[in-house]
Amino acid sequence: MDLTYAPEDLAFREATRKWFATNTPTQDLKTLDERKAWHRTLYEAGYVGMLWPKEYGGRSATPMQQAIVSDEMARVNAPPTINGLGIGFIGPTIIIHGTEWQKQRYLKKILTAEEIWCQLYSEPNAGSDLAGLKTRAEDQGDHFVVNGQKIWTSSGPIADWGILLCRTDSKVPKHKGISCILLNMRQPGVEVRPLKQITGSSLFSEVFMTNARAERVDLIGKLGQGWEIAQTTLGFERGGNSLGRVTRYASAFNQLVKATKELRRHGKPLIEDAAVRAKMGRIYADLEVQRYAALRVLSALQKGDAPGAGSSITKLSYTEFEKRYYELALEILGPEGQLLAPQNEFDEIDTSSGEPGTWAHAFLWSRAGTIYSGSSEIQKNVIGERVLGLPKEIRADRVKG
C-alpha cells in the first residue's frame, strides 16, 4: 500500500494545472456555440476522451491521468466538456460492440462534439424495470420503424443522435427481445419536449418517436442483444470522474465554511456554535471518506481491475452522501440555504449538476442522484446479488419468463 503519486503523474498534474491556468475561460459560456468551441479547445489539447484508444482519436491515457484532468478542471471550476454521455459511454459502446463502418462514421464526431448524443433508455413505464420497455422497432429489412416514448433524456434538445433501446421481438422473454440501435434525432418522426425538474430548470427531455426511421447499418451488435450490450456499458464512467467530483464537493464546503464565519446567530458567527460545528465535522469526515474511497477505486482501475458490480458501491456511496451533505448544509444555513438567487458570494456553489447554482439548487439536485442510472434500491439489489452472493428474489416476471 502506497498512496504517493508516481513522478510521471505529478509531472502530468503540473502540466495540466499550467494548461488550465492559461486557457480556462474567465467568462461564463452562455451559448451552445461557445461551449462547443471550449470543448474543441479541450479536445485539441488532448483532454477529451482520454481513455479512448489512440486509433479512434483518444489518448490511450491511464485512469489516473483522466482523474487528474477532471480534478484539475474541478479545482479551477473550468466549464465542463459537452457530449458527456457520448464520450463516457456511447462511444465506448460503439468501440466494443460496433461495426467498422459505425466506428468510422461516428467516433471522431463524438469526440469533437460535432455531433451531440443522448441516451434513449428510460420510459414512463420502464424505470427501474428497464427491461420492461415498450418502444417498438419494426424490422423493414434495410431499416426499422420506431414508435414509442422515452423520458429522462439528457441533452435532448441539442442532440443529433441517440442510442436507443427498443423492443424488436415481443414473443420472447423481455430481456431477450431488446435491441440497441443508433437513432438520428434530426428527423420529423422524433419530437423532443423539455421536462421541467424540481430545480426549475430542464436538463432532461421527453422524446416521442412516431414512425421514426432507424437504419439497419445502425444496429449495434445483433438483434435481441440490446440488453446484454446495455449491461456491459452501464457504469463505464464511474471512477475516472471520482476525484473531480470530490474536489467539487470540497470547493462547495469551502463556501460553507465562509458562510458559517459570516452568518451570525445569537450574536456570534455560526461557526462558534457547537451544534453547527458538530454538523460541519460530520459532513467533512464523510466527504474525506468519499475522497479516500475515490483513490481506492482509482488505484484499482489503474491496475486494470474492472470494478464490475463494485461500481454499484461507489454510485450508492456518493449519491447517498450528496443527500446527507446538502441536508446538513441547509440545516446549518437556515433561511439563507433556501435562496435560488445568490445574495452573498458564499451562496454560489458548484451544484454537481453541471449548472451553477445555490445551496438550494444543490440540495434539490441531490435528489436526482439516487434515482438516475439505477436507483439506490437497484444498486443494493446488484450489490446483494453479485457482490454478496445473496439469493435472487422470486419475482413475478422471472417466474413467467
Add this chain to the structure above:
Amino acid sequence: MDFAFSSDQQLLKNSARAFLDEHCKPATVRSLWDDPRGESEGLWKEMAQLGWLGLSLPEVHGGSGLGMVETAILMEELGRAAYPGPYLPTILAATGIGEAGTDAQKRRWLPAIATGDARATIAFLDADFDWSPGAVRTRAERTPQGWALTGDKRYVPWAHVANVLLIPAVAPEGLTVFLVEPSARGLGLSPVAGMDLATRWVHVRLDQVPVASDTVLGTVGAGAALLGGLLRRGAVGAAAEMLGAARRCLDMSVAYAKVREQFGQPIGSFQAIRHKCAEMLLEVENSHSATYYAAWALDAAAEDQELAASVAKAYVGDAARKVCGESIQVHGGIGFTWEYDLHLYFKRAKALEPMYGDGDYHRELIVRTIAGS
C-alpha cells in the same frame, strides 16, 4: 499509487486470520470472561513469537520496524476475533517509549515487550473525560528524589496486567509523561467491567506517587506532542479493530441470510434483508478506505495525517455501530441470545467507540483544522 495491500501485507493478514481462527475462537474469548486477568498468557506468548508484539518496534530492540498499516492489518484481524488482551495499549506505549525514550528506558522495556514478557498501557483520560492532551489534570510536583504524581486516571485499558503505565501529568513546565510501575507506592488500581467482558478497564488513582527523575519519558514539559501522536495512533488502531468487528458481523449476517428460511425462502432473497446487507457492506468498505488511508498517512507523515486519523475514528465508530447493530436485526431473535456469538463483536465495536477520542471529539478536531479555529 496503490491502495491495495502489498504481497507481504496480504501475507500478514492471511496468517493473522489463520492463527486467530485457530487460537482465538469465540469459545476462547468466552472462556476468559470470568478470568480475573481476562487474557491468556499462552496466546500472548504465541503472538510474541509470531512477531506481532514487536511489529512496529525498531529492529535493534527486537522488533520488525513495520508501520501503522501493518499494525492496522493486525488490529482488524484482532477485532474480527474479538481478541481479549492488551495488544493495542501495549504497542502504543511501546511506540511512545521507542519514540521518546532514553536508551536505558528502551533497553529496559522494548525487548521485554517484543518477547511477550512485559505489557504496557497509557492513561489518556483523567476524571473529567476529556481526550485532549491539554485537559490532563493529574499533577506532577518536584520532590528531592524526583517527582510525586497525584490524580485520577479513568478507563485505563488493561492497567491491571501492565508492567508499566505511561502516566501523563502536568508539571510546572507543562505536560510530561512518566513511566510508572504498578508497584509504586500510592498507586491504586480499581478494575471496572463494561458490557464487553473481553475488554478490561481500570481506574488508576495516584496519591503522591513517588517516581524518579529518570522515569520521565521525553522532555519535561513537552508531553503534549508525544501524547497527541499516540492518541492518533490509538484512534487509527481502534478504527481498524472496529472495522474487523464490523466485517465479522457482516460476514455472519450474509452467511445467515443465505440459509435461514422464512415464508419458504432464504431471507436473503427479500429486499428488506438484502438491502440492509448491501448498506452494511457499503459502510464496511468505506471504513476500510478510511482506516487504511489514515494508517498510511501516519506512516508517510502526510500533511493531512492528523485530519485522517480523526476522520477514521469518527467515521468508523459510527459505521461499526450501525453495521454490528444491523447484523443483530438481520439475524432476528437468535442474534439477541447470549449463546450466539454476534454480541462478542457488537460489544467490541461499542466498547471502542468512546475510546481514543469519541466521534464528537474527533469531529471537533476536524472542524478546528478546516475552519482554522
